[in-house]
Amino acid sequence: MEQTQSKSLNVVIIGGGIGGFATAVALQNKDIQAHVYEQAKALGEIGAGIIMHPPTQYLFKEWGLGEVFNERGIPNKTIEVYTAQGEFVTNVTDDMLSSLKKDQAGLPPASIHRAHLLDVLISPIDPEYIHLDHKFESLVETADYVEVTFENGAVVQADVVIAANGIHSNIRKLFSNDEPLYSGNHSVRTILSREVTKETAKEEGTVIYKEGAKMLLMQPVAGGMHFDILYPSEDTTWVNYITKEELLTKITSYDEKLVKLLDAIEYPIADRALYHRQPILRWSTKRITLLGDAAHSMLPTLGQGANSAIADADAIARALSECATVEEALQQYENERRPVTTAIQNESQQFDKAFDK
Ligand SMILES: Cc1cc2nc3c(=O)[nH]c(=O)nc-3n(C[C@H](O)[C@H](O)[C@H](O)COP(=O)(O)OP(=O)(O)OC[C@H]3O[C@@H](n4cnc5c(N)ncnc54)[C@H](O)[C@@H]3O)c2cc1C
Numbered sequence: 001m002e003q004t005q006s007k008s009l010n011v012v013i014i015g016g017g018i019g020g021f022a023t024a025v026a027l028q029n030k031d032i033q034a035h036v037y038e039q040a041k042a043l044g045e046i047g048a049g050i051i052m053h054p055p056t057q058y059l060f061k062e063w064g065l066g067e068v069f070n071e072r073g074i075p076n077k078t079i080e081v082y083t084a085q086g087e088f089v090t091n092v093t094d095d096m097l098s099s100l101k102k103d104q105a106g107l108p109p110a111s112i113h114r115a116h117l118l119d120v121l122i123s124p125i126d127p128e129y130i131h132l133d134h135k136f137e138s139l140v141e142t143a144d145y146v147e148v149t150f151e152n153g154a155v156v157q158a159d160v161v162i163a164a165n166g167i168h169s170n171i172r173k174l175f176s177n178d179e180p181l182y183s184g185n186h187s188v189r190t191i192l193s194r195e196v197t198k199e200t201a202k203e204e205g206t207v208i209y210k211e212g213a214k215m216l217l218m219q220p221v222a223g224g225m226h227f228d229i230l231y232p233s234e235d236t237t238w239v240n241y242i243t244k245e246e247l248l249t250k251i252t253s254y255d256e257k258l259v260k261l262l263d264a265i266e267y268p269i270a271d272r273a274l275y276h277r278q279p280i281l282r283w284s285t286k287r288i289t290l291l292g293d294a295a296h297s298m299l300p301t302l303g304q305g306a307n308s309a310i311a312d313a314d315a316i317a318r319a320l321s322e323c324a325t326v327e328e329a330l331q332q333y334e335n336e337r338r339p340v341t342t343a344i345q346n347e348s349q350q351f352d353k354a355f356d357k
Pocket residue numbers: 014015016017018019020037038039040049050051052134135136137164165166167169187274291292293294298300302303304305306307308309
């Protein structure tokens with residue numbers, strides 16, 4: 001079997017999202033150049049802000065992305081919870097949103113626009129390794145290689161295939177026939193201006209206005225304010241487009257200052273049902289493995305999905321550079337990451353139930 005230490009190891013990553021590009025960067029940092037195949041014709045992230053925890057920020061530093069991340073990421077020094085009427089309830093405590101705290105060295109989590117995060121991750125990658133408009137279709141694994149076919153007719157051979165193609169990953173079917181599970185909640189997210197939100201949000205902190213299972217959350221991103229309304233619903237449609245009148249009905253009991261923020265949104269706006277998956281028992285064959293949401297899609301309650309995908313990227317890059325064979329490397333990666341992400345998936349479901357009260 002080939003030595004994985006070889007710089008000529010041919011790695012194919014399916015999916016050019018946060019997990020796929022983090023993996024390409026982590027591998028490049030170990031002198032392994034991976035090819036990323038993305039179905040979209042152009043790169044971009046929809047949605048709004050995302051929180052990056054201290055361990056992720058240390059990885060960015062190790063990968064040489066510390067400065068470029070800091071240019072866009074905003075430290076979240078405080079997390080405060082208020083009632084829908086704006087009465088202070090609590091700031092972060094050990095039993096609530098504990099993952100959103102400063103670490104022992106005092107580094108706070110940082111929020112960043114998803115599109116900016118993708119820019120950060122793509123920045124060190126030579127465009128010749130990025131293949132857009134390549135929708136994965138099928139693969140065949142042999143003892144010596146994997147042959148991957150794309151819908152556009154392209155066929156490539158790889159020593160190892162990393163499936164980072166998100167919650168709908170068809171490669172996950174190698175390991176499980178499970179389907180995404182509806183969480184019972186919807187999320188409407190956008191970016192508002194700092195000016196519009198100056199009385200109700202914090203320049204360097206997260207604020208949550210909560211009423212039962214409903215939540216309005218704001219978090220600073222470069223040049224704006226991430227604005228997110230989470231509300232329970234029985235509608236399982238993945239994406240609807242919602243009008244201002246409909247959105248108003250979700251937060252009727254909220255303080256006037258908060259309701260007024262809806263005037264600053266452009267309608268109709270995407271209203272997404274939140275889905276996740278249960279942990280599975282296996283992620284890897286001898287030459288194929290899952291990463292990020294393809295492996296362990298989780299509820300967003302702990303803000304850990306993308307952070308976990310980035311930690312996966314670090315683990316698989318270490319394994320492929322250290323182990324004697326691809327098979328050993330995939331096992332090392334899975335043994336390191338699956339117990340951790342299984343625990344986070346379970347924790348985020350428990351937290352979701354507790355937070356709904
Ligand atoms: C409301 C909400 C808030 C969140 N907040 C946070 C947060 O604060 N912190 C955090 O860590 N996480 C958060 N998450 C989770 C985070 O968004 C995901 O865990 C993360 O985006 C997963 O990255 P990924 O690369 O695995 O998958 P994706 O981002 O889904 O990327 C998959 C990529 O694969 C491509 N693809 C799919 N199929 C194919 C195919 N057949 N061929 C080629 N390409 C394909 C897609 O086009 C896409 O580019 C949140 C999620 C939600 C819903």
